[in-house]
Amino acid sequence: MGSKEKGETMTNYNLIATSAMGLEALVAKEVRELGYDCQVENGRISYQGDERAIVRSNMWLRTADRIKIKVGEFKATTFDELFEQTKALPWENFLPANAEFPVSGKSVKSKLFSVSDCQAIVKKAIVERMRQHYHISGWLEENGPLFKLEVALQKDIATITIDASGSGLHKRGYRTGQGEAPLKETLAAALIMLTNWTPNKPFVDPFCGSGTIPIEAALIGQNIAPGFNREFISESWEWIPQQVWEDVRLEAEELANYDQELDITGMDIDHRMVKIAEENAFEAGLGDLVKVKQMQVRDFTTPKENGVIIGNPPYGERLGDKKAVQHMYREMGEAFSILDTWSIYMLTSDEEFETVYGRQATKKRKLFNGFIRTDYYQYWGKRPARDI
Structure with missing residues (x-):
């Protein structure tokens, strides 16, 4: 996907603002004040928005931890299912051919409990999809922009996200020093x-x-x-x-x-x-x-x-x-x-x-x-x- 020129139509994305426990209602209020309808779950507020929504969420949300883009969510109880369904996602819409994309992971109450295996399989599936799309026969160079991916398994549901914030949103950029137990x-x-x-x-x-x-x-x-x-x-x-x-x-x-x-x-x-x-x-x-x-x-x-x-x-x-x-x-x-x-x-x-x-x-x-x-x-x- 090339860069968009001004006037090109924007795309809608599934966005997640992550939240500390107990602050979900506040984060949801902030998301609504930016003009987006949202659903509130434990630790996350889900909503839809375009590229401008990604930027405005990062810029304005005072109480959210970070902004993530949800690329896909599906049930996966075997490594085959995890591989095939990850590969079926439109990675070329997000990752250029030279993207650097480390994959982190977590697993809670799921049959696929080996996090390192899940990370490796997701990585392999994306590599295969990108090789096909970009017609690359060898290694992907991974010397371009950074995309931090996460595969999170919860009760056999795999959610694959890209972190759109980088450093957590609490890092406002003004802290030159801090005490022993700084408040976020x-x-x-x-x-x-x-x-x-x-x-x-x-x-x-x-x-x-x-x-x-x-x-x-x-x-x-x-x-x-x-x-x-x-x-x-x-x-x-x-x-x-x-x-x-x-x-x-x-x-x-x-x-x-x-x-x-x-x-x-x-x-x-x-x-x-x-x-x-x-x-x-x-x-x-x-x-x-x-x-x-x-x-x-x-x-x-x-x-x-x-x-x-x-x-x-x-x-x-x-x-x-x-x-x-x-x-x-x-x-x-x-x-x-x-x-x-x-x-x-x-x-x-x-x-x-x-x-x-x-x-x-x-x-x-x-x-x-x-x-x-x-x-x-x-x-x-x-x-x-x-x-x-």
Whole structure:
């Protein structure tokens, strides 16, 4: 398939936005806001779209892990079935003759459980299809653009996908440094999107670490596309015209609201993290918008009203840390108790959090921070009195 000239018709693809557990509804909401109907399953949101949809999904989805193109899905209980049905797929629509295409794999509750064998068979089937299509008798050179393929078997259903993102979408391109347990940018964005924060309200992260939550808040506040400052693996594919990438980047530039004033503060007890957070904010082009200061949470006071506090505090997972962490939660509860118009949101794996903090949450939501099961404790502030 040659590169498309402007004006040529676009093709429709089956797309998958992968998601961390518990964030599927948020990813689906984002996909719908881009204008695509979707179906939600565990860890994946499926929808259809053209080349422009692939580019816009990569550019705009804040909470998805990555964008994949589903080439085929079929039942396979024998290696023969896997080979023949893989070979029957239209690989020439995706892979040029010199494509580099490593195949990774996984298998869950399937008769074909040897992942290395499944990978080898899928690779062999694609090679055979491409040799026939491109009339190549020897080896395929594989010195061209990179296409990362995956064969995933789940209950004997094989799904073969191509990764259109490359590095995961959480890699926004602004992280110059990070702390011991950095929060993924996609989860940080989700934590903000699960609150009642709007860009005209004050925003505070009392445990900002390398600055991920405040930086994501600033990106959301000014409607800056999260993928604006990075590259994607699919930029080297000739069947997605360069013009589409240029158009989508131009659209992102036009939709950004750089004039939106923001009141965003990050705090951390560690002066080294404060410096890293400042550097990351400048790398993201948001250095003037995100204020970072060294402070303990117990010292936090503010005359401002109707703000939002979001924190990913230490959890005290390690033995011996729990006592110190719970002491800090208690001090935080005391410091925040007078902020009755503020809404407070805390992510922690400590199941005793409400007791130690001193208040029962308005609502809590189960989320996973990597592999750690956590709860997102939500304390809603008093609603501001309406002007009469």
